[in-house]
Amino acid sequence: MAQSAQVSLEELVARHTPGTSLEQPFYTDPAIFERELDTIVRSQWLFVEHVSSLPGKGDYVLYDIAGESIIVVRGRDGEIRAFFNVCRHRGSRICLAPRGNVRTLTCPYHAWVFDLEGKLIHAARMADDFDPGDWPLHACRVRIWEGMIFINLADADDEIADFDQIEAAFERYAKSYRLADTKIIHQATYPTDANWKLAVENFRECYHCAPAHPEYTMVNAYVNDGEREPEKRAALVSDWVEEWEAKGVAARDLRQWGDVMDLAQPYGVFRQPIREGSWTLSQDGQPVAPLMGDLKDWDKGETLLIVGPLFYIYLANDHAALFRFTPVTEKHSEVVVTWLVRADAREGRDYDTDKVIWMWDVTTIEDTKIINDNQLGVNSRRYTPGRYSEREYGTRSFIAWYIARMGGKTVIPTRPNVGP
Template identity: 40%
Template sequence: MKDQESQVADIGSLIAAQKAGYALAQPFYLSDAIFAQDVDRVFYQEWQLAGHVSEIPDAGDYILFEMMRESVIVVRGDDGKVRALANVCRHRGSRVCIEPRGNTKRFTCPYHAWAFNLDGSLFNARMLGQDHDRSKLGLKSVAVEVFHGLIYVSLSDAPASFDHLRVDLDPVLAPFGLARTRIAHRESYPVQANWKLLVENYNECYHCTAAHPEFARSHATHMAAERVAPLNEQMLARSKAAGVPTDFVDCIGSLRPTGSPDYAYNRYSLFDGYFTGSEDGAPLAPLLGDITAYDSGASDVYVGILNPMLIYCDHALIYRFVPVDKDTSIQEIIWLVHEDAQEGRDYDLTRLKWLWDVTTIADKQIIEKNQAGVNSRFYEPGPFVEMEAYTQRFIAAYLATLTTN
């Protein structure tokens, strides 16, 4: 068994040998050492979507964010502030909070009954001697950002700043009123594949024509750029009239400001006859935020590389890519609707989730077959085509993350 130093050196050699414009070498998907680096350098450093403010509207409301070996309490304090706290008792390390969500006046460890206030400070430690400084025994804080109602946490000691991201994305997201939405549905799709194959697949539509006929008949992103351009040009007037931003923001990879997460925004047209991402093109739910009409478009949004979002005029959805282990991942989707929308009256859940449910089920099969091929002794990385540009950029950003000290 190679020691850790040798394994890290091997990873450096693999990165140095990576051929530009080609898929990743086999060990990036199969190596235990590389997966360990993925967890520490990507998932424990990147900002992760933990939830939405509608889930914790009142003081004492909390949800748990859990990934791999970590658990974080996201709670609304008595002062109305959203905080994130490590779900690790400062006594002997037990999980303090057990239920995935709820409301409480304070958190009490089920092991020895140490109690903590909503801000994480120690409230009571039964029989603890007075010679201990109780102010230093509170639950440890975890970095948290509330961005247009979306709650992000980072397990990093020095998380990337949202400053540049807010300046560039605030104007284009404000009209959608995401802080005034609620979660209509969330669903997890287990995938027997390395997490990178999920992200690579999401970032390209080269496969969409063959694999996703339901998506391809409504969305034009699977076509060559010159064929999509006229549709987007026609959309601009509709978008302006409806109050939908069409700015182009691209701060991913080498374009990302120093010290910032990756982020991007792009609006593109659906095909004629499609108002939103529905099976028949018909509207699905009440319009979001300050949008006044359908522009028959959709917005791709990135806040970090692991939380892509798609916003239509009447609903939004967020993807999460979650590792379980080296060979297993979860692809989670969260559907958002206007905060006042009621299921059965304003939207039908089956219709709302149809497109991305059927698409993600198909993606699960595609990705698992991809993993099976990558596992083969005959696997050799092949060249990317132009429509896989964003997948190439993801790989470049990923490799840069692995080489960052």
């Protein structure tokens, strides 16, 4: 803590050495955490939930992030809307339970009643000159892409990330998986006692996979083969890319992280074959659910779609895993993983939930432990920033982007076209 008291954020940003982890205050200082919420989190499109968890009129879910509580609710007209969970009377929270079904949004304090479109429809004993039409709930921007609900907390005149660009770039990769026509088979929360950047830094590299993730390493050939026989692995991947691109399947990476360093919300897509003889990301490599969406064939590959630093979609041919990272405090984060299979698949007949979730569940439990231990070490007076290895290029580019954003600069790529 001593470090943060003496040095300004501007100075910390200016003296950051590219290619190293951050100085201690970035991981421990509540004032820097607050600045990050303003500079980074409030301009991002933030994933909340999959639409299938709000099937009925009046179904709602809350998402608490960046000091706000947002109500995402399906209206009487079937539309999904988002509102700040702040009563227009004297500001009380309106919805208290994290999810539920409501006919109206009724404040528990003095019982002002808002409809599901946010309109104030009842306020008792107000003066004659009071017009309820002047007091709707504050709407929050909401966007639904392939069944995934995103919100954006930015004010009207704030910079806002361009989701159209992301959507256009992802279409080729995601469309045939028809993520809107899926259902949630499992959702797990992994509370993490660490700064959100330590969680993201960990997620963006696989330098730690061999030592920390025996299961993930067994499933994903690239972890060891990429290390032991990089040329052989590169040739195998490029043959696979050629084969599937020729069949009209998007198999080539969208290596745009370097190109989008100046954006409020960077994005990218990475594809690769899983392992010879493996059909999906399962313990024995065998399929664990029916083919997703309109897929005609098993390309036996995996896809990572990156939507800014806080949301990642991992696709296998037969299931998807959605990773939502939420900064909670400077030393606490929350990771929520949601598993999807096609909507018409039936448990027991078409899939077994335990088999679908196995790899990412065991891997995320392991990640939580290593991230927590990372924070404990970073808290030490002896911690100083360390150098990233060549295999931590994704982490390095995330930190370069972070420093650029926090410094108000536009572009500082450490190297163009870097992977996950």
